[in-house]
Amino acid sequence: MGALIGRICCGPFHSLSYLLTGDEGKAVLIDAGPPLDDLPRLLDDLNADLELVLITHAHYDHLMNVSKIVKLTGARALAHPADIEMMGKYWLEHLGRPPDMEPLTSSEIVVGDIEIEVLHTPGHTPGSVCYLLKGLKVLFTGDTLFLGGVGRTDLPGGDSEMLRRSLRKIFELEDEVLVLPGHGSETTIGNERKNLKEMLGMQ
Numbered sequence: 001m002g003a004l005i006g007r008i009c010c011g012p013f014h015s016l017s018y019l020l021t022g023d024e025g026k027a028v029l030i031d032a033g034p035p036l037d038d039l040p041r042l043l044d045d046l047n048a049d050l051e052l053v054l055i056t057h058a059h060y061d062h063l064m065n066v067s068k069i070v071k072l073t074g075a076r077a078l079a080h081p082a083d084i085e086m087m088g089k090y091w092l093e094h095l096g097r098p099p100d101m102e103p104l105t106s107s108e109i110v111v112g113d114i115e116i117e118v119l120h121t122p123g124h125t126p127g128s129v130c131y132l133l134k135g136l137k138v139l140f141t142g143d144t145l146f147l148g149g150v151g152r153t154d155l156p157g158g159d160s161e162m163l164r165r166s167l168r169k170i171f172e173l174e175d176e177v178l179v180l181p182g183h184g185s186e187t188t189i190g191n192e193r194k195n196l197k198e199m200l201g202m203q
């Protein structure tokens with residue numbers, strides 16, 4: 001698979017989106033926090049159609065522009081059902097009608113030649129997921145794992161025991177897997193192994 005990955009920055013919350021384009025002119029967007037006003041032009045330049053917007057977790061700073069992107073591109077937006085439920089309640093109380101998103105129903109997503117494995121990694125939120133590009137050894141971690149840190153669990157829906165279990169799953173991945181988080185710089189599993197061991201009480 002010859003996917004190209006672009007990092008889109010930043011907006012008021014310094015959250016990141018990543019655009020994947022494959023060899024067959026199909027594209028996938030991970031998260032929709034940044035303004036993304038240039039996305040249609042970018043897709044045009046790349047000669048790619050956006051098929052899916054995959055949300056790592058349903059915090060506002062990661063999906064605030066999802067409705068706009070869906071409207072502009074006709075893509076479908078997917079998130080874990082536990083976070084769609086959490087988000088629905090929060091939006092109705094505080095922000096109004098929540099964005100329309102479909103529940104992730106499979107652990108494998110294929111868009112053209114882009115193959116993505118969905119890892120359910122609850123803890124930061126109940127429906128946090130990481131997306132693994134198996135062939136390329138790239139992991140999109142949202143707010144579950146960062147360079148030198150892990151997601152906070154003190155927000156509503158957070159659960160530190162669940163996060164530990166999720167990080168155990170991530171710990172099983174190979175050292176060379178590139179970690180592209182929802183905020184801050186990229187890292188690798190190998191780089192984070194020491195922090196993860198500490199978090200997991202393994203040393």
Ligand SMILES: [Zn+2]
Binds near residue numbers: 057059124
């Ligand atoms: Zn978050």
